[in-house]
């Protein structure tokens with residue numbers, strides 16, 4: 001009725017310990033965070049600096065609805081980014097109809113090149129493939145019981161952003177291009193809780209950095225906005241001729 005697209009979500013939980021077997025309540029909490037962040041109803045949206053208010057997306061008109069939770073006990077304590085968690089033959093859980101559902105896999109721990117990572121996602125180019133979806137390590141999923149400073153459910157917001165075609169705001173290169181014109185070009189990723197304003201220079205132009213965007217690398221408490229240009233990208237993959245049109249009701 002409000003023109004939003006509601007994405008059906010299947011959460012696949014692979015747990016070795018009881019703590020990794022995240023509760024239904026925590027899954028519901030994570031879905032609520034996604035709805036708030038994509039809906040622009042997050043309680044910290046009022047922290048957007050006035051300079052960036054015109055570029056704010058407000059409501060991206062994407063909603064999320066949990067349709068199923070699949071749980072499986074495993075003896076594996078750590079997973080890689082090789083998609084094994086998405087394959088029953090590798091001890092994982094096969095995706096549920098990935099063309100029509102956003103599959104989220106939760107594992108106890110994930111590493112990439114020897115380092116712990118929070119999560120990873122497939123872009124719309126992978127729409128409908130067996131490995132399509134988002135993987136998140138349990139300590140960074142949901143809020144209650146999650147691990148600070150990534151305990152506000154925003155790893156999922158960031159990863160679902162990738163799933164819906166959003167790039168890192170620094171374009172994964174020094175002064176790279178994220179294909180969004182209302183996110184100021186920035187030199188590199190930001191971490192922690194930067195203080196506003198933060199300036200950097202690309203091609204001789206000094207700009208104030210939108211580090212509070214969900215597609216930067218700052219702490220959960222330091223990110224609270226999508227831009228209007230990001231909303232346009234998300235809506236275009238979800239359109240009836242978009243790569244992710246299969247998620248529409």
Ligand code: ARG
Pocket residue numbers: 117118119120121150154155156158159216217218219220223
């Ligand atoms: N490093 C991860 C990625 O590249 C996720 C970063 C999420 N940030 C956060 N504050 N939760 O996809």
Ligand code: ZN
Pocket residue numbers: 158162168
């Ligand atoms: Zn990312």
Ligand code: CA
Pocket residue numbers: 177178179180181182183184185
């Ligand atoms: Ca940009």
